[in-house]
Amino acid sequence: MTRVYNFSAGPATLPEPVLLQAQAELLDWKGLGASIVEISHRSAEFIEVAAAAEADLRTLLGVPHDHAVLFLSGGATTQQALLALNFAAPGQAVDYVVTGHWGKTAIRQAAPYVDVHVAADTESTGFRSIPPRAGWKLSPGAAYVHITANETIHGVEYAETPDVAGLPLFADFSSSIAARPLDISKYGVIYAGAQKNLGPVGVAVVIIRRDLLERSGQPRADIFDYRSHAARDSMLNTPPTWNWYLAGLVFKWMLAEGGVEEFGRRNATKTRMVYAAIDGSDGFYRNHVELAARSRMNIPFFLKDEDMTARFVAESRAGGLLGLKGHKAVGGIRASLYNAMPVHGAQALVDFMADFQQRNG
Amino acid sequence: MTRVYNFSAGPATLPEPVLLQAQAELLDWKGLGASIVEISHRSAEFIEVAAAAEADLRTLLGVPHDHAVLFLSGGATTQQALLALNFAAPGQAVDYVVTGHWGKTAIRQAAPYVDVHVAADTESTGFRSIPPRAGWKLSPGAAYVHITANETIHGVEYAETPDVAGLPLFADFSSSIAARPLDISKYGVIYAGAQKNLGPVGVAVVIIRRDLLERSGQPRADIFDYRSHAARDSMLNTPPTWNWYLAGLVFKWMLAEGGVEEFGRRNATKTRMVYAAIDGSDGFYRNHVELAARSRMNIPFFLKDEDMTARFVAESRAGGLLGLKGHKAVGGIRASLYNAMPVHGAQALVDFMADFQQRNG
Numbered sequence: 001m002t003r004v005y006n007f008s009a010g011p012a013t014l015p016e017p018v019l020l021q022a023q024a025e026l027l028d029w030k031g032l033g034a035s036i037v038e039i040s041h042r043s044a045e046f047i048e049v050a051a052a053a054e055a056d057l058r059t060l061l062g063v064p065h066d067h068a069v070l071f072l073s074g075g076a077t078t079q080q081a082l083l084a085l086n087f088a089a090p091g092q093a094v095d096y097v098v099t100g101h102w103g104k105t106a107i108r109q110a111a112p113y114v115d116v117h118v119a120a121d122t123e124s125t126g127f128r129s130i131p132p133r134a135g136w137k138l139s140p141g142a143a144y145v146h147i148t149a150n151e152t153i154h155g156v157e158y159a160e161t162p163d164v165a166g167l168p169l170f171a172d173f174s175s176s177i178a179a180r181p182l183d184i185s186k187y188g189v190i191y192a193g194a195q196k197n198l199g200p201v202g203v204a205v206v207i208i209r210r211d212l213l214e215r216s217g218q219p220r221a222d223i224f225d226y227r228s229h230a231a232r233d234s235m236l237n238t239p240p241t242w243n244w245y246l247a248g249l250v251f252k253w254m255l256a257e258g259g260v261e262e263f264g265r266r267n268a269t270k271t272r273m274v275y276a277a278i279d280g281s282d283g284f285y286r287n288h289v290e291l292a293a294r295s296r297m298n299i300p301f302f303l304k305d306e307d308m309t310a311r312f313v314a315e316s317r318a319g320g321l322l323g324l325k326g327h328k329a330v331g332g333i334r335a336s337l338y339n340a341m342p343v344h345g346a347q348a349l350v351d352f353m354a355d356f357q358q359r360n361g
Numbered sequence: 362m363t364r365v366y367n368f369s370a371g372p373a374t375l376p377e378p379v380l381l382q383a384q385a386e387l388l389d390w391k392g393l394g395a396s397i398v399e400i401s402h403r404s405a406e407f408i409e410v411a412a413a414a415e416a417d418l419r420t421l422l423g424v425p426h427d428h429a430v431l432f433l434s435g436g437a438t439t440q441q442a443l444l445a446l447n448f449a450a451p452g453q454a455v456d457y458v459v460t461g462h463w464g465k466t467a468i469r470q471a472a473p474y475v476d477v478h479v480a481a482d483t484e485s486t487g488f489r490s491i492p493p494r495a496g497w498k499l500s501p502g503a504a505y506v507h508i509t510a511n512e513t514i515h516g517v518e519y520a521e522t523p524d525v526a527g528l529p530l531f532a533d534f535s536s537s538i539a540a541r542p543l544d545i546s547k548y549g550v551i552y553a554g555a556q557k558n559l560g561p562v563g564v565a566v567v568i569i570r571r572d573l574l575e576r577s578g579q580p581r582a583d584i585f586d587y588r589s590h591a592a593r594d595s596m597l598n599t600p601p602t603w604n605w606y607l608a609g610l611v612f613k614w615m616l617a618e619g620g621v622e623e624f625g626r627r628n629a630t631k632t633r634m635v636y637a638a639i640d641g642s643d644g645f646y647r648n649h650v651e652l653a654a655r656s657r658m659n660i661p662f663f664l665k666d667e668d669m670t671a672r673f674v675a676e677s678r679a680g681g682l683l684g685l686k687g688h689k690a691v692g693g694i695r696a697s698l699y700n701a702m703p704v705h706g707a708q709a710l711v712d713f714m715a716d717f718q719q720r721n722g
Contacts, residue, residue: 004394008401011602019388019396026384027377033365034683035380037561037607040369043684073563074434074584077598081582109582195599200398202434202563202601221442221470223435237438238556240563240601241372246398322395323404 005345008323009152009298009336010196018249037242041235053248060178060251060259063207064185070206071234071244075193076174079206080109083170083189086217086226088114088143095119095142100127100151101329102172113218119145127154129290133162144168144188150176150295153327157295161186168212176297178254178339180264188212197338199247202240254339263339270337270346271296277350284357302332308360316352366706369684370513370659370697371557379610398603402596414609421539421612421620424568425546431567432595432605436554437535440567441470444531444550447578447587449475449504456480456503461488461512462690463533474579480506488515490651494523505529505549511537511656514688518656522547529573537658539615539700541625549573558699560608563601615700624700631698631707632657638711645718663693669721677713
């Protein structure tokens with residue numbers, strides 16, 4: 001078996017030691033004679049796995065005590081609807097800053113329930129920047145301000161946490177959670193589908209400042225109520241146990257590797273290498289995002305000659321570099337450099353880029 | 362490694378050949394050099410897996426062409442809220458027949474959105490029967506009639522599909538789907554969390570008569586809209602790919618074993634053995650459900666001397682029979698006999714029951 005370098009945007013590459021452990025344990029959980037996939041979420045065995053995953057994630061991210069951590073089924077999109085249902089009154093104003101595809105998706109999920117105000121939007125300039133904070137039009141009395149910390153498709157990322165004048169800041173961190181140190185106390189809600197930086201698809205992590213759970217929100221089913229999930233330790237219904245377990249293995253792996261400080265360094269190294277390859281290609285490769293807003297996780301780029309894109313994808317794949325085709329919404333190439341992508345994977349990519357340019361430049 | 366007989370109610374036992382295949386493929390999907398967990402849901406590889414799973418489930422269950430099949434994240438409880446949102450107008454009457462815990466849960470999820478009428482309810486007699494159809498009070502103009510085909514906790518199951526006078530019949534089949542042949546054309550919606558009879562936790566199957574998708578329902582986020590999921594082949598957002606894949610392996614296994622006819626025979630055999638052991642125990646073991654309503658999947662029973670329950674659970678576990686502790690809502694013992702439980706597993710249980718009685722009777 002030869003494992004390739006997998007640059008997929010999500011579901012994405014997982015650490016090989018995690019997959020090996022999951023493989024070894026798949027039929028027999030610590031001598032129980034059954035798989036972790038096969039036992040009750042209310043068994044002592046699974047409750048221990050679940051609690052360890054939460055404790056490890058709290059350590060990894062430095063989650064403050066006054067924030068709850070939930071592990072829920074459904075991805076980030078589901079949370080985008082639940083944010084409005086749980087934290088805003090019917091028709092209340094909410095502010096969204098739109099810096100790419102996922103900010104628009106977030107608005108679409110909230111719109112049936114609240115009065116969405118777009119505080120800032122960079123679509124007219126092609127989603128290439130973070131709009132300066134001074135220009136944001138925040139609404140007095142808004143229930144929250146929503147940002148997309150990293151836009152997976154457009155490759156645009158906030159360098160710093162914006163100051164939102166005391167309003168609760170809600171952020172989609174699906175593609176950049178745990179990528180570097182972050183002061184979570186500045187956020188009201190952080191949510192992330194796990195399938196990029198935290199592990200497998202099929203489970204979402206939601207980190208909520210507990211005082212927000214006292215908001216009455218709007219009429220909703222119990223299963224859509226974050227308070228109910230928090231009161232039952234994310235076991236209001238049967239949770240996606242295997243996915244939760246696998247995420248827990250990824251947390252342990254990240255802690256053992258040195259935590260978010262170490263991954264922040266590795267990610268900076270990987271990103272610097274790939275952007276340098278693009279910027280030093282004399283225009284053969286191009287990335288359109290403003291320097292200060294460039295993503296440290298997802299790097300979309302384009303070939304000077306667009307007709308070469310399909311060949312770049314096919315040849316890179318043949319060379320052991322998987323998942324480099326850009327999202328259909330923007331085309332081109334996209335390299336996702338999540339925590340589980342090693343530095344030598346980024347090196348293999350830039351080597352291929354140089355070789356491809358030499359043969360085709 | 363010794364695998365035990367696992368009687369858990371869900372998450373539940375999986376076929377060993379399925380786990381072995383998943384284990385073998387976990388790090389390298391058919392020579393791709395990456396796991397099926399690590400690749401895009403929009404990749405050709407995963408789309409093939411997803412399409413095969415749907416085709417196999419259609420074959421297995423005999424799903425009519427005019428029913429859509431969705432694979433969604435979240436379990437049955439989420440669907441219970443979505444049914445009301447998608448298929449009833451705000452405040453419209455809906456009819457629920459309550460035969461146990463899960464029927465009550467279904468009502469709780471729908472209640473914020475619709476005018477819930479309880480057409481029949483057996484709680485006052487301890488959830489031991491299916492209420493005779495003649496006594497159901499259906500509402501003229503109800504959006505649908507909801508039943509729980511099998512109550513996993515109370516062990517109460519419909520022997521036949523009830524006639525609901527032309528109203529759309531919606532049914533929670535979480536714990537009895539694919540357990541025996543069923544005429545799906547009689548149902549408007551069938552839904553099931555996969556973690557009992559269909560495979561792993563973390564994915565739900567929803568089978569919807571397509572004309573119902575034309576109902577406007579009520580204001581809701583895109584992610585809560587079955588039409589949106591159907592239009593995108595259950596890939597409106599990132600689906601729980603590994604869970605979907607594993608369910609697909611279970612479908613192939615069920616087809617190879619002979620399909621629902623064969624499992625209907627095996628399940629009848631297993632159930633007959635365990636009920637015979639209870640009924641022939643001279644009152645040492647007792648099941649309270651009326652004969653005609655006894656579940657063929659989940660058998661709750663009680664020891665004459667309730668103080669022996671904990672010992673029964675501990676000794677059976679030590680003897681390689683896992684997950685026999687009853688649900689906390691009813692206590693006692695519960696044996697779940699899903700498709701993946703072999704007949705010799707049921708035999709091991711009745712052997713243990715006889716031995717335990719002999720030693721303690």
